[in-house]
Amino acid sequence: xxxxxxxxxxxxxxxxxxxxxxxxxxxxxxxxxxxxxxxxxxxxxxxxxxxxxxxxxxxxxxxxxxxxxxxxxxxxxxxxxxxxxxxxxxxxxxxxxxxxxxxxxxxxxxxxxxxxxxxxxxxxxxxxxxxxxxxxxxxxxxxxxxxxxxxxxxxxxxxxxxxxxxxxxxxxxxxxxxxxxxxxxxxxxxxxxxxxxxxxxxxxxxxxxxxxxxxxxxxxxxxxxxxxxxxxxxxxxxxxxxxxxxxxxxxxxxxxxxxxxxxxxxxxxxxxxxxxxxxxxxxxxxxxxxxxxxxxxxxxxxxxxxxxxxxxxxxxxxxxxxxxxxxxxxxxxxxxxxxxxxxxxxxxxxxxxxxxxxxxxxxxxxxxxxxxxxxx
Amino acid sequence: xxxxxxxxxxxxxxxxxxxxxxxxxxxxxxxxxxxxxxxxxxxxxxxxxxxxxxxxxxxxxxxxxxxxxxxxxxxxxxxxxxxxxxxxxxxxxxxxxxxxxxxxxxxxxxxxxxxxxxxxxxxxxxxxxxxxxxxxxxxxxxxxxxxxxxxxxxxxxxxxxxxxxxxxxxxxxxxxxxxxxxxxxxxxxxxxxxxxxxxxxxxxxxxxxxxxxxxxxxxxxxxxxxxxxxxxxxxxxxxxxxxxxxxxxxxxxxxxxxxxxxxxxxxxxxxxxxxxxxxxxxxxxxxxxxxxxxxxxxxxxxxxxxxxxxxxxxxxxxxxxxxxxxxxxxxxxxxxxxxxxxxxxxxxxxxxxxxxxxxxxxxxxxxxxxxxxxxx
Ligand SMILES: [Zn+2]
Ligand SMILES: [Zn+2]
Numbered sequence: 001x002x003x004x005x006x007x008x009x010x011x012x013x014x015x016x017x018x019x020x021x022x023x024x025x026x027x028x029x030x031x032x033x034x035x036x037x038x039x040x041x042x043x044x045x046x047x048x049x050x051x052x053x054x055x056x057x058x059x060x061x062x063x064x065x066x067x068x069x070x071x072x073x074x075x076x077x078x079x080x081x082x083x084x085x086x087x088x089x090x091x092x093x094x095x096x097x098x099x100x101x102x103x104x105x106x107x108x109x110x111x112x113x114x115x116x117x118x119x120x121x122x123x124x125x126x127x128x129x130x131x132x133x134x135x136x137x138x139x140x141x142x143x144x145x146x147x148x149x150x151x152x153x154x155x156x157x158x159x160x161x162x163x164x165x166x167x168x169x170x171x172x173x174x175x176x177x178x179x180x181x182x183x184x185x186x187x188x189x190x191x192x193x194x195x196x197x198x199x200x201x202x203x204x205x206x207x208x209x210x211x212x213x214x215x216x217x218x219x220x221x222x223x224x225x226x227x228x229x230x231x232x233x234x235x236x237x238x239x240x241x242x243x244x245x246x247x248x249x250x251x252x253x254x255x256x257x258x259x260x261x262x263x264x265x266x267x268x269x270x271x272x273x274x275x276x277x278x279x280x281x282x283x284x285x286x287x288x289x290x291x292x293x294x295x296x297x298x299x300x301x302x303x304x305x306x307x308x309x310x311x312x313x314x315x316x317x318x319x320x321x322x323x324x325x326x327x328x329x330x331x332x333x334x335x336x337x338x339x340x341x342x343x344x345x346x347x348x349x350x351x352x353x354x355x356x357x358x359x360x361x362x363x364x365x366x367x368x369x370x371x372x373x374x375x376x
Numbered sequence: 377x378x379x380x381x382x383x384x385x386x387x388x389x390x391x392x393x394x395x396x397x398x399x400x401x402x403x404x405x406x407x408x409x410x411x412x413x414x415x416x417x418x419x420x421x422x423x424x425x426x427x428x429x430x431x432x433x434x435x436x437x438x439x440x441x442x443x444x445x446x447x448x449x450x451x452x453x454x455x456x457x458x459x460x461x462x463x464x465x466x467x468x469x470x471x472x473x474x475x476x477x478x479x480x481x482x483x484x485x486x487x488x489x490x491x492x493x494x495x496x497x498x499x500x501x502x503x504x505x506x507x508x509x510x511x512x513x514x515x516x517x518x519x520x521x522x523x524x525x526x527x528x529x530x531x532x533x534x535x536x537x538x539x540x541x542x543x544x545x546x547x548x549x550x551x552x553x554x555x556x557x558x559x560x561x562x563x564x565x566x567x568x569x570x571x572x573x574x575x576x577x578x579x580x581x582x583x584x585x586x587x588x589x590x591x592x593x594x595x596x597x598x599x600x601x602x603x604x605x606x607x608x609x610x611x612x613x614x615x616x617x618x619x620x621x622x623x624x625x626x627x628x629x630x631x632x633x634x635x636x637x638x639x640x641x642x643x644x645x646x647x648x649x650x651x652x653x654x655x656x657x658x659x660x661x662x663x664x665x666x667x668x669x670x671x672x673x674x675x676x677x678x679x680x681x682x683x684x685x686x687x688x689x690x691x692x693x694x695x696x697x698x699x700x701x702x703x704x705x706x707x708x709x710x711x712x713x714x715x716x717x718x719x720x721x722x723x724x725x726x727x728x729x730x731x732x733x734x735x736x737x738x739x740x741x742x743x744x745x746x747x748x749x750x751x752x
Contacts (some may be wrong), residue, residue: 027478039695039699040696040699041703043701043702044702047687049422064699068695069670073670073671077673077691077692083689083692083695085687097689159460189525215464294445295449295452307422307424311461312461312646313447313453315453315459316458316461318414319415319416319445320416320417321416322445323415326420327420330422352607
C-alpha cells in the first residue's frame with residue numbers, strides 16, 4: 001500500500017516535524033488534533049460542523065460502540081464511517097483504558113479482561129483478540145493494540161507486570177489483525193518509569209507496527225512528568241512512523257509534545273469543557289455562565305474565525321446556557337474544537353516556516369501565565 | 377413604506393392564495409411555516425441549520441424573552457436578530473397566551489395581567505402597553521397585539537368578556553406601538569363561537585391593522601371545530617392583508633386552513649416531537665426509539681432532501697437517541713422542520729400551478745389515513 005507516512009519538514013532545534021499520514025479515507029496533515037466522538041457522535045455537533053472546525057480525523061471509543069449498538073450491528077450498517085456519516089479518517093482506541101478503569105471489572109487474566117456492561121450487566125470478554133476483532137468490524141482507518149492501562153501513581157511491580165502484559169498483548173493484537181486497510185498502532189506503556197518505557201518501546205519497535213502511541217499519560221502525573229516521559233519515549237520510536245500521544249491534552253502539553261516529535265493528539269476537553277460553558281482562548285479560560293458576560297457584546301475570542309465567534313456575542317451564549325438551550329453547548333464546543341485546530345495549524349505553519357521552537361516556548365509560557373494548563 | 381402584502385396567485389376553487397409579505401428583514405413567500413425559537417433558539421439547531429431547512433421566518437416568545445435575558449438587555453445587545461444571529465424576519469407573540477395559562481397568575485384587570493415569574497417569583501405586569509413596549513424593544517419584524525386567550529371548552533360569558541377585552545386591548549396595542557418598521561397584527565379571538573368571531577373580526581378590521589391573526593385555536597377543540605372557525609373567520613379579514621393562524625398545527629390542519637385563505641402558520645410540533653424521536657413523514661409518524669429500527673438502513677423518509685435523510689440511517693439516529701447523544705434530537709428536528717417546509721412549498725406550488733384544491737383534499741385524506749392528524 002505504499003509509504004503511509006511521509007515527513008515533510010523538520011524543526012532544526014527540536015524533534016518537531018510535519019508530515020502526511022495516508023489512510024484508507026484520505027491523507028492527514030500532521031501534527032493533527034482529533035476530536036472525540038465517544039459513542040459515534042462528537043457531542044453536540046453534526047459531521048458538517050466538525051468539518052467546519054478544520055478537523056481531519058475523529059476518534060470513536062471501541063468500549064462504548066461494542067456495548068451500544070454493538071460491533072456486529074455497526075458492521076451490518078456498513079461500518080463506523082457510514083453510521084457516523086463521516087467519510088474522512090476515523091481512529092478507534094482498543095477499549096483497554098475503559099475496561100481497566102471500570103468498577104464492574106471482574107477478572108484479569110492473560111487473555112484480557114472479563115467485565116460486566118455498565119448498561120445491562122451483561123458479561124463481556126475484552127482482550128487483544130476480541131478488541132482487534134471488534135475494531136476490524138467497526139472499520140476505523142487507524143486502530144489500536146489492546147494494552148493494560150495503569151493509574152497514577154502505580155506500584156513498581158504492578159507497572160512492570162502491566163508493561164510485560166502489554167508487550168504480549170501487542171503481539172497478539174498484531175496476529176489477530178486481518179484488515180490490511182486498517183493501520184494498527186502499538187502502544188508504549190510504562191507510566192513515568194523511563195526504563196520501563198525503554199523496554200516497552202524496544203519490544204514494540206521490533207514488531208514493526210505502522211505507527212506507535214504513547215499511552216498511560218495524562219492520568220494525573222502533571223505536565224513535567226508527562227513531558228519527561230514523552231521526551232524520553234518519542235525518540236525511541238521510529239523516525240519514519242507516526243507517533244500518537246493518547247488523551248493529551250491542554251495546549252502547553254500539546255506544544256511540548258510536538259517539540260518531542262509527537263504527531264497526533266486526541267482530547268475530550270474541547271467538547272467536555274464546552275458543554276460546561278468553559279471556552280479556551282489564547283488569553284485563558286472564558287467561563288460563559290459568569291454574569292459579567294450578561295451584556296458582553298464581544299465574541300468568545302476576538303479574531304477567532306469559528307461559527308460561534310463569527311455570529312454570536314458572549315451575552316447571547318451566556319443566555320443560551322442560562323435558559324438551558326442546547327445551542328450554548330454546541331457553540332462553545334465548536335469554538336473549542338476550532339481553538340485546538342487553530343493551535344495545531346499554527347504549529348504546522350511554524351514548523352514549516354522554520355521558527356517553531358522559540359514560538360513554542362513563548363506559547364507554553366503564555367498558557368502557563370494565563371492558567372490554561374495543568375499543574376507545572 | 378409601500379405595499380407590504382401582494383397576492384401573486386389565487387386558487388379558483390378555494391380561498392387559497394400565494395403572496396409576498398415584505399418585512400424589515402426581507403420578503404416572505406406565503407403560505408409560510410414558522411419554526412418556533414421560544415427562548416431565542418430553535419431548539420437544537422443553529423441559524424445555519426434553520427436556513428438549510430428552507431425556513432424564511434422564525435418566531436420567538438415575548439414572555440420567555442422578557443424574563444430572561446429581559447427586553448432591555450436584548451435591546452442593549454442590538455435586538456433579537458443580533459442575539460439570535462438571524463438576519464431574516466422574526467415574529468414575536470404578545471405573551472398573552474403564556475400569562476393566561478400560568479399557575480402563578482395573580483390578577484387580571486383592565487390594564488392586563490399581574491403575574492409572578494416562574495423563575496424567581498419576581499412580579500411583572502403584562503398588558504397591551506407593556507407587551508408592545510417589550511416587543512418594540514425586542515425588535516421583531518412582525519409583532520402581535522396583546523389579547524386574552526381562553527381555554528377550551530370555555531363558558532359563554534367568559535368567552536364574551538375575553539373577546540370584548542381583546543378588542544379594547546387591540547386598540548390600546550395600536551396606540552402604544554411606536555416603531556413603524558415593525559408590523560403589528562391584530563388577533564381575532566372568540567373560541568369556536570362564530571358570532572363572537574364575527575364581532576371581534578369586525579371591530580379589529582375597523583382598526584386597520586397591517587395583518588390579522590386568528591388566535592385561540594389548537595387548544596383542544598379538534599380539527600373539525602378548528603376548521604369550522606377558520607372557514608368562518610378568514611373571509612371576514614381583508615383580502616389584501618396577511619392572515620396568520622396561531623399555533624397550528626398538524627399537516628391536515630395547515631392544508632385545510634390554507635384552503636380557507638390563511639397565509640401564515642407557526643407550530644412547536646416539529647421540534648418538540650423531534651426531541652422525542654417522533655418524525656413526521658408522508659406515510660405517518662416514524663418513532664425512532666422503536667427497536668424495529670435497530671438495523672434499519674433507510675433514511676427517516678425516502679426522498680427527503682434534509683441533512684438528516686441525506687446522511688443518516690434510521691438505525692444511526694435510533695442509536696444516538698438510545699445513548700443520549702444530542703445529535704439524535706438535532707437530526708429529527710431538522711427533518712421535521714424540513715418536512716413542514718416541503719409541505720408548505722408544495723402548497724405554494726400547487727396554488728400557483730392551479731391544481732391546489734383536489735391535491736389538498738387528497739393530502740388531508742392521506743394524513744387522516746396514516747394517523748398524522750388530530751381527532752377528526
Ligand atoms: Zn471561536
Ligand atoms: Zn429528512
